[in-house]
Amino acid sequence: MKIYTKTGDDGTTSLYGGKRVSKNNIRVQTYGEVDELNSYIGLIRSHNSYKEIDDQLQRIQNSLFNLGAELASPSDQMFFSKGKMKFSCLISDQKIVLFEKWMDEMSEKLPPQKNFIIPTGNVITSTSHIARTICRRAERSIVSLCEIEDIRPILQKYLNRLSDYLFVLARYFGYLANEPEELWSPNE
Template identity: 55%
Template sequence: MKVYTKTGDKGTTSLYGGVKVSKNHIRIDAYGTVDELNSAIGLIRSSEIKSDSKNQLIQIQKNLFHVGAELATPPEKLFLANGKSRLPKLIEEADIEELEIWIDRMEEELPPLMHFILPGGNLASSHTHLCRCICRRGERITVALREVEETREEILKYLNRLSDYLFVLARKIAQDAGHEEIKWLPNE
């Protein structure tokens, strides 16, 4: 199978189910941003971080493929007549709860957050902060999509919780590398 198909040469692409839309359609922007996030998470995973964090990031990347697939599917094409999803997996509450468990475990090892902190630390924690920002953008675009087309709430919840996870992971990676957090104080 060839990588190029030439079907998008005129600025359109097909969603799952064959519906053609412009490449600047908000649905394309939503799943494109999720794809960007997935690639950026690969940068974190290629860093020297703990193996449990790498394993969590692999699961998150797999879930982001499911999120992207769902965002690439028009709502009328998501479910079969019998109510079953056309896609192999949809994000569920259990996926959101898994993120919460991972966040809680990391926070047990971190000092309480009393101030805003400057994004940074080492390269891996900085990449993680950048992923958090990409995730927030994906969430904003998905909210905008939801205002014009039906989108399952679990997608938004997952992206929201994932940005929390990435923030805490950035702190944990910095701490594990021995970097002190730099507080942002509004009077400085």
Template identity: 45%
Template structure:
């Protein structure tokens, strides 16, 4: 690839528009820009997970591969009609998810975001992933997009949830469980 970013500012977006990968211009608040912008945000939050101390090597490898795929997905969303994410990428996520989920004990309670810095960053990535998925679904109602985009994000959010559990356990902090019993109904005598 040649020198593509010789000038960082162009002033072309000062009017509230931005260029898509096919050369067309759209408003910066369009559904398409929101979708690929949130995919970029998701990629950045995964970078935060990878920057944390103590991330196991197998998780780092899986997340680094995911960052490359998210860059591809952003490109697909930025260039109408482009196909960069395929069923093989979704299958890879499912295989990684199964590998990390199988040794975990069954989940009996809801988990709160926490469990150490890496797990907390992974929870943030999970929630950004869910937002990216919602934005891709919204875009798909207005414009033609491939179903692989939302399927990939759906599977990735599941994987990130599992990785939150693994990272919390690996950190020694453990999973932070929601304590639903903490909200007890007041007894009749407490209203005196």
């Protein structure tokens, strides 16, 4: 199978189900940001040496593909073609609860946060912060998309909680590396 189709040369792309839309369509923009986030999580994984964290990040990457697939599907196409699996099975409240469990486990080992933290540190810590900001951008895009299309609210909630997870993960990587957090100094 060739990777190039030439069908997008005119500035359009296909949504799931075949509908053609502009590549600057808010739906395309949103799932593109989810794809960018997924790539940064892959970068975190490439610097990570902790199996438990890698397992979490791998699960997140798979979920982000599911989320992207749902975003690439107009409301009337909310099924996969093989097996007719509903998207509502893929991104659910169970994933939100899992994020909260993982954050609670990491937070137990971290010092209490009393100030804003400058997003810096080693490569994996800084990359986690970048992923968090991309996640927030994708979340804002979903908010915009929800204003004009029917999108399940759980998708926005998922990205909101994922950005929280990525923040705690960044702090946790700093903790594991025994790096002190750089606190924001408003007088600088």
